[in-house]
Amino acid sequence: MTATANTACIPVLPRGVRLHHDRVRKVEVLLGPERTLMLDGIGHAILSELDGRRSMATISGDLAARFGAPVDQVSRDVETFLTDLADKRLVDMIDG
Amino acid sequence: MAEAAIRPPLALLAEVTHRCPLACPYCSNPVELTRAAGELPTDVWADIFRQAADLGVLHAHLSGGEPASRRDLVELVAAAHDAGLYTNLITSGIGVTKDRLAALDEAGLDHVQLSMQGVRAEVADFVGGYNGGFDKKMQVAGLIAERGIPLTLNAVMHRHNLDDLPATLDLAQTLGARRIEVACVQFAGWALKNRAALQPTRAQVDEAKRVVAEARDRLRGVLAIDFVPPDYYADYPKACMGGWGSTGLNIAPDGKVLPCHAAEIIPGMTFQNAAEVPLGEIWYGGEAFNAFRGTDWMPDTCKACDRRDIDLGGCRCQAMALVGDARAIDPVCRKSPDRGRVDALLAEEAVGADWTYRRFAKAPAPAE
Numbered sequence: 001m002t003a004t005a006n007t008a009c010i011p012v013l014p015r016g017v018r019l020h021h022d023r024v025r026k027v028e029v030l031l032g033p034e035r036t037l038m039l040d041g042i043g044h045a046i047l048s049e050l051d052g053r054r055s056m057a058t059i060s061g062d063l064a065a066r067f068g069a070p071v072d073q074v075s076r077d078v079e080t081f082l083t084d085l086a087d088k089r090l091v092d093m094i095d096g
Numbered sequence: 097m098a099e100a101a102i103r104p105p106l107a108l109l110a111e112v113t114h115r116c117p118l119a120c121p122y123c124s125n126p127v128e129l130t131r132a133a134g135e136l137p138t139d140v141w142a143d144i145f146r147q148a149a150d151l152g153v154l155h156a157h158l159s160g161g162e163p164a165s166r167r168d169l170v171e172l173v174a175a176a177h178d179a180g181l182y183t184n185l186i187t188s189g190i191g192v193t194k195d196r197l198a199a200l201d202e203a204g205l206d207h208v209q210l211s212m213q214g215v216r217a218e219v220a221d222f223v224g225g226y227n228g229g230f231d232k233k234m235q236v237a238g239l240i241a242e243r244g245i246p247l248t249l250n251a252v253m254h255r256h257n258l259d260d261l262p263a264t265l266d267l268a269q270t271l272g273a274r275r276i277e278v279a280c281v282q283f284a285g286w287a288l289k290n291r292a293a294l295q296p297t298r299a300q301v302d303e304a305k306r307v308v309a310e311a312r313d314r315l316r317g318v319l320a321i322d323f324v325p326p327d328y329y330a331d332y333p334k335a336c337m338g339g340w341g342s343t344g345l346n347i348a349p350d351g352k353v354l355p356c357h358a359a360e361i362i363p364g365m366t367f368q369n370a371a372e373v374p375l376g377e378i379w380y381g382g383e384a385f386n387a388f389r390g391t392d393w394m395p396d397t398c399k400a401c402d403r404r405d406i407d408l409g410g411c412r413c414q415a416m417a418l419v420g421d422a423r424a425i426d427p428v429c430r431k432s433p434d435r436g437r438v439d440a441l442l443a444e445e446a447v448g449a450d451w452t453y454r455r456f457a458k459a460p461a462p463a464e
Contacts, residue, residue, distance in 0.1 A: 016246030024152035089274040
């Protein structure tokens with residue numbers, strides 16, 4: 001476990017943190033210990049990519065290709081989002 | 097307030113029992129405790145969990161008392177899990193055996209919040225009023241880590257252990273916790289009774305804030321730290337419950353549905369029972385939940401305040417306890433005409449006193 005992640009790290013949702021469809025509010029949420037994050041489309045798209053195999057860099061590349069967006073911009077969004085969650089211990093970063 | 101404007105609740109605190117082997121003098125339970133015979137049965141709790149999920153609740157916190165004092169704890173967790181809720185067990189660890197933890201794990205338990213009375217047996221067991229409690233707790237922490245169940249340490253801090261905060265943060269890491277709640281005692285329930293014995297000093301509070309700020313920086317990505325400061329020392333009140341009737345509901349062991357765990361001290365308020373009334377009706381239409389919802393009820397000072405939507409009117413039970421009026425400005429606030437009372441209490445009390453352990457009164461309970 002390192003406090004500062006690099007793009008070669010493989011981000012994963014640790015046990016006790018999971019995506020959930022909130023059927024009452026009709027929104028996707030991330031549930032963790034004492035935490036509820038209402039996700040927008042981008043947040044949900046990023047977290048849905050976490051498969052325990054691909055690195056942050058690979059995920060950014062795949063998302064950029066799928067959405068036809070510049071990879072620089074997608075990488076920035078992905079890194080900012082996942083690093084913030086890792087700081088809060090809602091995402092684990094495995095050294096790639 | 098119109099129903100359309102009321103948001104669905106996010107969290108349910110299920111106080112499944114008031115029974116507890118510990119006797120912590122800061123317990124948030126009411127001074128009038130419910131006995132085992134008055135507790136809701138398993139099937140009623142299961143129905144409540146389903147209703148809660150239908151209502152929009154995402155997190156079920158199983159608390160007490162000590163929830164492990166209930167023989168049907170595994171069934172309760174399974175019922176909350178099957179309802180689709182994120183299940184959090186709030187426990188002292190006493191009564192959580194290896195086999196029981198395995199059964200809880202298999203029943204779908206998502207997370208354990210383990211309470212800490214102190215980092216050393218002599219302090220922890222003195223605070224909990226239970227010899228050997230600390231050693232048992234350490235064993236349970238080991239079992240939790242072994243099974244890989246996510247762990248939060250809930251360190252309840254006060255004058256007798258706030259100086260141990262750095263060691264408490266170290267212990268959280270040693271036990272493999274991802275999160276720690278450094279929860280300075282909030283003065284409601286038994287804690288209010290024992291305030292003089294528990295209130296930290298200003299020097300302790302200042303040091304604790306420094307330690308937390310430093311640790312948050314140093315342990316970023318390693319240990320998430322939530323800090324609940326002692327609010328008598330604050331300039332503005334806590335946003336109690338994230339706003340009355342806005343985020344969560346508490347259900348007492350007998351089924352009484354409360355906007356917060358201390359709400360029963362407010363006179364004239366009637367609380368409906370989840371065994372009798374649908375939860376949705378209580379949340380949206382119940383008198384107690386609507387009493388301090390939104391901003392219409394607020395004193396003019398609060399309505400006009402630029403912190404109105406930050407502090408959300410502070411804590412009604414605190415206004416009741418300290419000013420004798422649940423509609424008054426929370427006296428912790430610098431803008432309250434009663435702030436002087438809080439300062440006087442701090443000057444008077446943060447020095448020394450004995451406490452009364454939280455225990456059931458000897459049956460029959462004395463009439464007062």
